Amino acid sequence: MLASLLTLASLYLVPAAVRAEPCIAFDIDWNLLAFGLDGKDWSAGTQDQWASGKASDITTSGRPPFDGANTTCYLSQFTNAIYVANADGNAPSDIHIYDATAKSWSTQSVTTGNFDPTSFTAILDHDTNVFYAASHGELYHLDMGLLKSANSTALDWVDVEALPYSSGYEPVMALAQNHIHFLDVPNTPAGNANIYVIHFNFFQPDAQSYPASSGSSFPATHGQTASFFQAVGVQEEFAFIPDDGSATYVVNVENNSTQTLAGPTTKDARATYFAGITSLVQLDSSGAVSYLPYNTNDTAANAQATWTPIPALASVAPPGSSGGISSGNSTSSASSGAPKTTGSAAAKPSGSSAASASASSTPNSAAALAAPSTLVGGVVSAMLIAVGAALL
Secondary structure (H helix, E strand, O other), X not given: OXXXXXXXXXXXHOOOEEEOOOEEEEXXXXXXXXXXXXXXXXXXXXXXXXXXXXXXXXXXXXXXXXXXXXXXXEEEOOOOEEEEEOOOOOOOOOEEEEEOOOOEEEEEOEEOOOOXXXXXXXXXXXXXXXXXXXXXXXXXXXXXXXOOOOOXXXXXXXXXXXXXXXXXXXXXXXXXXXXXXXXXXXXXXXXXXXXXXXXXXXXXXXXXXXXXXXXXXXXOOXXXXXXXXXXXXXXXXXXXXXXXXXXXXXXXXXXXXXXXXXXOOOOXXXXXEEEOOOEEEEEOOOOOEEEEEOOOOOHHHHHHOOOEEOHHHHOOOXXXXXXXXXXXXXXXXXXXXXXXXXXXXXXXXXXXXXXXXXXXXXXXXXXXXXXXHHHHHHHHXXXXXXXXXXXX
């Protein structure tokens, strides 16, 4: 009797597993990198290698634990470095830097001031290598210089100004032509974006229209974004994926148009996205990775393109195995304004993050299995009382 009670009590005292937060990014050679996936870091190689073979394990020392809320990756194209935000639940203000050339990690300390590192949406500007982030109605920036490894001096989040949008706005930010495009702004029609001009620190007074070449343009709704890189120069197009996954919209800011493409196979509001030059990649909340091929010069091919899983990653980190789960102390979820945008994604915009429930897929989250703490506490108390009584 006593042994049985002790065994049951021990089961409730084991720390609950918590959902890890992997993220994806490209390096400047357009190798697809997946960090924190199934507890490791991987390189799936270039797009022509994704359908066969296995991703390479690039896990090394100095990496963050990838246990933060809404971890997001961003590519600094000039330095070939991946900046990772919210990768450590115990130090959410740190920016972790992966030098994709040296294949090494370092951690940059950051002074936040009034900035909330657990609740923001951000892009990384291509030309200035400066983060711009919206948090609690304010616009902030963080200058990364040309860092590809951390320095000993803390960087500062600087409050730029208040967002000129109504309170309660949940930012959707996309980068193109060194302009930040704010989507789903209250009272802004579908197919339109409000714009912040980075180089002049200026919010344009009027929204810009991006009509669809055929069919409807993008809806006025919350979603995720990822900006398509070019081999040289700034991004000129970005993808917008509504939280319901109904379609993929690619906005071209050079000719002010929108392509309407296939929505992701997995409809997942918690998914994150990162774009390279010729593909848009989705990492869903189960740890599955898929992509949509894209050709900036072939709208007909884009219209016929479909989302395809990436076996090179699935073979080494099967979705749902332990893919999005790691054990340890639970961490609180960030608000829905947590980073998801990829700034070039995401960061994800440079990379690749709204915390909404999945539309149809089942998140690989221990939260669905864990009992409320009050219930667990009551059960444990009852167990310990019974054990004590048995010892008398």
